[in-house]
Amino acid sequence: xxxxxxxxxxxxxxxxxxxxxxxxxxxxxxxYHRFRALDWNEKGYLSRVDLQxxxxxxxxxxxxxxxxxxxxxxxxxxxxxxxVRVLARFRPVDDEDNRNRDPKEPEPLNSRMNKLRFAFQLYxxxxxxxxxxxxxxxxxxxxxxxxxxxxxxxxIADRTVQEADEDGDGAVSFLEFAKSLEKMNIExxxxxxxxx
Amino acid sequence: MxxxxxxxxxxxxxxxxxxxxxxxxxxxxxxxxISELYMKILVKTLEWATLRIEKGVSKESVLKNSASxxxxxxxxxxxxxxxxxxRGRDFELSDVFYFSKKGLEAIVEDEVTQRFSSxxxxxxxxxxxxxxxxxxxxxxxxMVWVLGVIVRYCVLLPLSLxxxxxxxxxxxxxxxxxxALSGTIHYHNKQYRPQKGGICVANHTSPIxxxxxxxxxxxxxxxxxxxGLMGIIQRAMVKACPHVWFERSEMKDRHLVTKRLREHIxxxxxxxxxxxxxxxxxxxxxVMMFKKGSFEIGGTxxxxxxKYNPQFGDAFWNSSKYNMVSxxxxxxxxxxxxxxxxxxxxxxxEEGEDAVQFANRVKSAIAIQGGLTExxxxxxxxxxxxxxxxxxxxxxxxSKMIVGNGSLNSELx
Numbered sequence: 001x002x003x004x005x006x007x008x009x010x011x012x013x014x015x016x017x018x019x020x021x022x023x024x025x026x027x028x029x030x031x032y033h034r035f036r037a038l039d040w041n042e043k044g045y046l047s048r049v050d051l052q053x054x055x056x057x058x059x060x061x062x063x064x065x066x067x068x069x070x071x072x073x074x075x076x077x078x079x080x081x082x083x084v085r086v087l088a089r090f091r092p093v094d095d096e097d098n099r100n101r102d103p104k105e106p107e108p109l110n111s112r113m114n115k116l117r118f119a120f121q122l123y124x125x126x127x128x129x130x131x132x133x134x135x136x137x138x139x140x141x142x143x144x145x146x147x148x149x150x151x152x153x154x155x156i157a158d159r160t161v162q163e164a165d166e167d168g169d170g171a172v173s174f175l176e177f178a179k180s181l182e183k184m185n186i187e188x189x190x191x192x193x194x195x196x
Numbered sequence: 197m198x199x200x201x202x203x204x205x206x207x208x209x210x211x212x213x214x215x216x217x218x219x220x221x222x223x224x225x226x227x228x229x230i231s232e233l234y235m236k237i238l239v240k241t242l243e244w245a246t247l248r249i250e251k252g253v254s255k256e257s258v259l260k261n262s263a264s265x266x267x268x269x270x271x272x273x274x275x276x277x278x279x280x281x282x283r284g285r286d287f288e289l290s291d292v293f294y295f296s297k298k299g300l301e302a303i304v305e306d307e308v309t310q311r312f313s314s315x316x317x318x319x320x321x322x323x324x325x326x327x328x329x330x331x332x333x334x335x336x337x338x339m340v341w342v343l344g345v346i347v348r349y350c351v352l353l354p355l356s357l358x359x360x361x362x363x364x365x366x367x368x369x370x371x372x373x374x375x376a377l378s379g380t381i382h383y384h385n386k387q388y389r390p391q392k393g394g395i396c397v398a399n400h401t402s403p404i405x406x407x408x409x410x411x412x413x414x415x416x417x418x419x420x421x422x423x424g425l426m427g428i429i430q431r432a433m434v435k436a437c438p439h440v441w442f443e444r445s446e447m448k449d450r451h452l453v454t455k456r457l458r459e460h461i462x463x464x465x466x467x468x469x470x471x472x473x474x475x476x477x478x479x480x481x482x483v484m485m486f487k488k489g490s491f492e493i494g495g496t497x498x499x500x501x502x503k504y505n506p507q508f509g510d511a512f513w514n515s516s517k518y519n520m521v522s523x524x525x526x527x528x529x530x531x532x533x534x535x536x537x538x539x540x541x542x543x544x545x546e547e548g549e550d551a552v553q554f555a556n557r558v559k560s561a562i563a564i565q566g567g568l569t570e571x572x573x574x575x576x577x578x579x580x581x582x583x584x585x586x587x588x589x590x591x592x593x594x595s596k597m598i599v600g601n602g603s604l605n606s607e608l609x
Contacts, residue, residue: 031304034304034305038303051303054302054303054306055302055306056298056301056302056306057299057302057303057306058586058587059586059587059589059590060295060298060299060302060587060590061295061587061590061591061594062292062295062296062299063299063587066295066296066299066300066303086300087300087303087304090297090300118296119289119290119292119293119296122292122296123289123292139292143291143292143295143591143594144591144594144595144598144599145587145588145591145592145595146588146591147591147592147595147596147599148595148599152599156598156599160288160289164289172289177289180289181289181290184290186293189290189293189294189297190293190296190297191297192268192269192297192300192301192304193268193269194268194269194304195268195269
């Protein structure tokens with residue numbers, strides 16, 4: 001593994017990353033080591049292939065969609081700040097975040113809204129801000145593979161879009177999406193706690 | 197000129213000592229008990245060093261934590277619970293949460309990549325490589341460490357280089373190399389040593405595995421023709437025992453390989469074949485899927501378990517990270533290589549057992565014997581993409597949930 005100093009000073013722009021993501025120094029360090037470990041040929045950035053090598057991710061039905069969320073706008077290189085920015089969405093929500101928040105500052109990355117946005121863009125394949133029936137079908141197909149017939153899948157997609165769609169445009173916007181999930185405990189389902 | 201003479205004299209006496217204490221006894225297979233003494237001193241030193249570090253570190257040692265616990269809090273509930281599902285619930289928009297959380301967890305930490313990083317040691321072994329908390333050492337410890345570096349680079353390394361150049365009989369050569377690596381090998385159950393006409397199967401951690409096994413017996417090796425340094429060594433070995441070498445292109449033709457191997461074992465006078473079915477180096481904490489090819493040949497399989505003691509030196513070779521030469525350098529400058537070799541009773545394929553089941557049976561036996569954990573993951577994962585069958589499993593489970601009673605649900609609508 002080479003000689004690794006445990007100094008956080010090794011991480012470039014560590015302070016600005018900490019402010020932006022809210023991760024503690026120790027968590028950032030662990031994530032940095034993980035980033036370096038995934039970057040096995042030491043390019044300094046991650047490519048899609050590096051993430052695809054992760055076994056448990058490759059067998060995840062939504063694996064490709066998750067990898068897409070790390071490479072927005074067709075970019076091919078993922079640097080450490082970008083890596084941590086996505087992971088920050090899954091940071092558990094502490095009460096401290098809400099109390100000390102300055103209302104003028106942008107929403108923290110791990111807010112409920114931002115967690116929902118992450119889930120939304122897993123469905124929204126063309127990133128136009130709406131989940132069409134077609135997109136719903138495609139993502140469903142990813143999750144069920146070849147186990148379900150086209151008719152069954154279509155009826156499920158139709159039902160889901162109908163239930164959530166309020167303005168009747170045949171697609172689910174982000175606000176409609178958020179409304180349909182307002183009773184759900186997002187904070188618990190979309191949180192990963194990093195142990196000290 | 198006095199200084200130069202003095203240095204010359206020192207070097208000369210040192211060389212003589214080396215020759216006297218290492219080379220000659222090796223040639224006669226006699227142990228002078230120096231290695232055992234060396235080991236004892238090493239263990240004492242390392243234990244003392246660890247205690248010093250523990251005293252110096254005020255907060256909890258990162259090493260202890262990372263060796264036993266993962267870095268994230270895992271919720272290992274099965275898919276049904278994670279999707280807050282009673283069976284036969286319908287698809288929900290929120291189902292995607294479960295998969296995305298599992299996916300992100302895998303990105304932060306996954307089982308397989310952990311297997312491929314050198315086992316993080318709980319007690320530091322004075323090699324910079326494995327210590328994360330390197331900064332917390334007191335001056336006293338630094339001195340010991342510096343001394344260690346000097347000893348390793350000035351004494352052990354030239355020893356091994358010198359030794360590698362000597363061309364004695366096959367077995368003697370191996371013994372010298374083992375001594376040079378400060379290797380202490382314990383062979384257990386020698387009565388089960390592989391016989392002629394059989395196949396020896398072992399788990400694989402590093403190229404030294406071969407060295408360790410051949411020190412205790414002659415084997416026919418199966419492998420690829422290498423260029424460079426390995427090629428020279430290979431050609432030298434062929435002179436001593438007949439081996440089975442293939443060109444890389446031939447290796448792709450499984451039937452050709454199987455045929456040639458069958459021919460070899462059919463001849464009862466030929467030496468047992470040595471095969472590492474895992475196909476790639478694992479970091480010696482687990483035994484990955486055994487490729488079934490070796491088990492289709494037939495014949496008697498002699499399983500052997502090799503386990504390295506990680507306290508003294510990390511023998512693991514990550515071939516995608518280090519090339520052969522830098523790896524050998526690392527190994528030779530480690531403190532020592534200590535390992536256990538267990539020979540196990542021979543196994544043959546039973547009636548109605550296919551190659552895969554037989555392979556798994558042998559793999560379990562080796563894992564149990566060596567105290568290694570078994571993993572179903574294919575060792576080739578390190579480099580290649582995983583097969584789709586695993587993904588299908590997950591998809592199947594999910595589909596059963598949302599559609600299994602789907603027809604019922606739509607009727608109720």
